[in-house]
Amino acid sequence: MQAHALEHEHGHGAPSGLMRWVTTTNHKDIGTLYLWFAAVMFLLAGSMAMAIRAELFQPGLQLVSPDFFNQLTTLHGLIMVFGVIMPAMTGFANWQVPLMIGAPDMAFPRMNNWSFWILPAAAILLVISLFLPGGAAAAGWTLYPPLFIQGGISYDLTIFAIHILGASSIMGSLNIITTILNMRAPGMTLMKMPLFVWTWLITAFLLIAVMPVLAGAVTMLLTDRNFDTHFFNAAGGGDPVLFQHVFWFFGHPEVYILILPAFGIVSQIIPTFARKPLFGYASMVYATASIAILSFLVWAHHMFTVGMPAVGQLYFMYATMLIAVPTGVKVFNWVATMWRGSLTFETPMLFAIAFVALFTIGGFTGLVLAMAPVDIQLHDTYYVVAHFHYVLVSGALFAIYAGVYYWLPKWTGHMYNETLGKWHFWLSMISFNVLFFPQHFLGLAGMPRRIPDYAVQFTEFNMISSIGGFVFGASQILMLIVVLQCIRGGRKAEAKPWEGAQGLEWTVPSPAPYHTFETPPVVK
């Protein structure tokens, strides 16, 4: 509150210069920082993916050594999850949650500043680990011991980076929960909140529940590596599989941490461009909560091949299959929202529709993988790689794109270039499928994941996949161009640039002033 008082003395505009960004406590500035951080990390981890696909273009070792290949897959995974999708979603939360609930800012503005500014430190740790003796961590983003125990100093840096990322997420989540529960405009009851706010509220609870679990798991790795503990060493009475249980107790809710805010974004966009209210609002809220609760009960479906007893396999299979029910409800509701609407297809809507269809493909392959006996064949193959890229790229990432195009006019005050936006969509959508659809076939045919070289019968689909990959990678530069253009100029955006848009964020001018809702609006 003191920060606010200070800013009031200096007037209402944004301070200028670099220190504006370092010291800012403004939710919009911090949202912008999160989104740019995610964009930079996306280019970094994306270029790693390009190197991976280049190496896999043909059988044989051409560009990178097997050890460096493992470093690339490890960092690609860690950075995309913790450095791209999560910060981008937090960026949306910072920008949109206060605007959507009619709050002047986040509940803890100074902590908000910190929860962003420790992120670059974690990113730097991960990046410098590449240049240390032995290179970066190469044990996969899942960090499984005993392999993880074998590595050098960069493995310890990776652990610290994860600690920092976790601390950042926990602080961000505390902020979001407090803001949503305490700072809603008068009249905005919980069941009147926009769905994006609901999904983030639930996501934030998930984060607070599981990030400490991950911190515990990696701390045990740290002490196993450096202080002769034996949590995961059978020779000392430990169990390597224990790590997997703890990791996936974090890891499965983490999957929903990445996707629930995406559900929220899409649930804002589809009604706007269907010009029709969201179908089944209450059931959407209940479905989101059910998914969140179930996510704590299914972790060992990532471990069907570790050799669990039959009852364990059965329980985790049944519980996992159950998630298809609330997820199905969400998909049906989105389709019902579009049904008999008055649809237009601007770029945000295109990405949202692609999200619904392609995420559902990822959901179906998830159902196939949930069948424990089939998973025995598919576990750790390219089928799994295809599955989680369908949910995380055409799921989470496409929703982020949809959200950026949707709210960009509000953020910048300009309309983006619709033609370029559509080009970005179609190129991304087609090349994404060329990139990842053949990977289902590779997995079924028997190609394991995380290998730098492969048997000759996998050549054709790998080539197709790599070509798709290069086009997909290049297409994302287009997005960068659209955003930069939009920031610098373009057609002036109205307060409500989308005909069918509903919600408080469209009642403030575009671009949204530095301070909004200093007097709370009243929601009927």
Add this chain to the structure above:
Amino acid sequence: MGLRRALPVVLAAACASLAAAAWADYQINFPPPKSSLAYAINDLHILIMWVCVGIFIVVFGTMFYAIWKHRKSVGHQAAQFHESTTVEIIWTAIPFLILIGMAWPATRLILEQKDTSNPDVTIKVTGYQWKWEYDYLQDGVKFMSVLATPREQIENKAPKGPNYLLEVDEPMVVPVGKKVRLLLTANDVIHAWWVPALGVKQDTIPGFIRDAWFTATEPGTYRGQCAELCGKDHGFMPIVVEVKSEADYAAWLADKKAKVAAAAADAGKVFSKEELMARGATVYNANCASCHMPDGKGLPGVFPAITGSKVATGAKAGHIGIVLAGKPGSAMPAFGPQLNDADIAAVVTYQRNGLGNSTGDLVQPAEIKALRK
């Protein structure tokens, strides 16, 4: 059933002949199943896949119909309905019922997969970085199985063979139609033993023993790979299983036993330098070269060099000790339990007199025997 089972075989034969000519292979499903489990997994997968395809067509048929017909550009006016408890209940209940229909066959198959009782043959499988060991517990036969693809093919200096990266020096051999139970463990990190055509994938976990089983339905050679990231050469530790008729299997086993007896005789022998160096080079390339590199230069910062190293140019006993016992806390495994005395004597001699080193001393099997605890 006859036609259904014959078809994949015919297709596989067609694919194999094509693959030999070119790399033309667009396989889009599991490899043809060759065990009772693999057949069952195949059938279950196909069932689930078609259910998913069916649901996808219904749901997205509806969505694309709306996209086509309910566009603003064709003048469609938006309806304003947004709730229906009945509809919500229906589309919660129907998926639930479909799931129960899927769970039933899956449950039966899990129980079958987990039933490792009454095996005919039991083989202990141990994963090492980066090779497999097969131990026929009932017959006293034990051997390592290492990638046989030459380095030149991997480095693109020679054309790749049809079984590139899926070939080993000594395959695991099992009899057809017999229930084979595998006891799986690992020596260093977690690996996973996987042969798609046999429908078996099981993580091998250091310090623990897991089991799995299969009954192969026809003789042949079936290939797979390690499926759990296990370090640098994870992509280079294939699994090859040869399924033989019972008579051929018995002949193979007898031949193996004779070799075990011959190897025992080697332990007392005194070898010449040429014999030790030649045998040592083979042992080195199979066991040491993946980390210390074929030229002995190692990988700076990750794996130490042999060339000029203090260990390989210092006292013999220290060198032999590290090879026998490994280096705890590093990726260097204990080769004592893996290799016989003659092999260790040969490889130590090779490391001391090859790879740019020249200590001039020879190591004989008797010295290894003396240093074994």
